[in-house]
Amino acid sequence: MLELALFITGTLAGILGALLGLGGGIFLVPTLTVLFHLPIRTAVGASLLGVIATSAGVAAMARKGRGADVRLALRLEAASAAGAVAGGWLAGMISARVLSLLFAAVAVLSASYLIYKGRQRADGPAPEHLFSRSYKPKHWFAGLSVASMAGAVSGLLGVGGGFIKVPAMYAVMGVPLGISTATSNFMVGITAAASVFIYYGRGDIHPAVVVPTALGVFLGAMLGVYVLIRLRVAWVRTALIGLLILLSIQMVVHAFRG
């Protein structure tokens, strides 16, 4: 019964992860620790595998012109993967409470920046498209800096770092939101793979947790891609902001209740 619940959780995380370009880890870590009372490192291990499953599910469903910008993804990933390896090392030395609080802080920062940029774009002259191909990524230095930070957070918290990468690509580098989410999903898989073996080696990957979760996430991600191409920019952005705020509150509560 518990594994069925994990499968359903994984499916929901996969749908949301694919829709918002977050990999699903940001939903899995709090849910597995708060609802399923799993140790945070077990949750992080399952979550990293879930992030890779989301990335795989999204890639398997990608359509021409609506997929990831692979060139952009690899350039940002070069910075991000280095940060992920450093983060994976640091995770073994930092307490669970500090990890939870760090998670909450990063989520709040990302949400605030998205609200600010959303207001700016709403006042703009042209309507926004999810998958416009007429763009050229700008502010590369800022983008690469944020990507390496996202990688470190990923290694520390077991999330793909997409909740930092999507706002960075969309709001800082000027990449359309749909392309940003698809590119982020490509990247988060790579970032997660850079640190998942650290958790594997430490014995934090438990079959009874990861099998139903990964299966659910993969199927959910495929469904998420199907839904994404039918949505509007404002809906995706609002959903992203709402979830980031909710998750940060949840993790703060979890940190102080132990």
Place this chain on the structure above:
Amino acid sequence: MRKTSLVVSIVALALMVGGRVQIAISGGMPGKISSYSVVPLSQLVHPLEHPLGLMAVSAGVVLLCLLPAVRVVLALWAYARQRYLADALIALLVLLELFLGTQT
């Protein structure tokens, strides 16, 4: 890349689910849900030393974890063939960083 992702994911998930079912049938995995871990990487080459189900789950997990690297290799191959050397070098750098991740 799309087809590769689909095939590798399905094989990995089939191994994981099949292994989990085999563990359940053989009455394994006692105690808490998080008390049973996958086979360490160094012992994956000795399949007879561990229960079959656990080996299958572990192999599936490792295969799924390797998928992002496979996708980077495919991108590297495509860039190298088209002589986009800068992009090929960046893909190679990402691959090296992934390799470093598995060594830590």
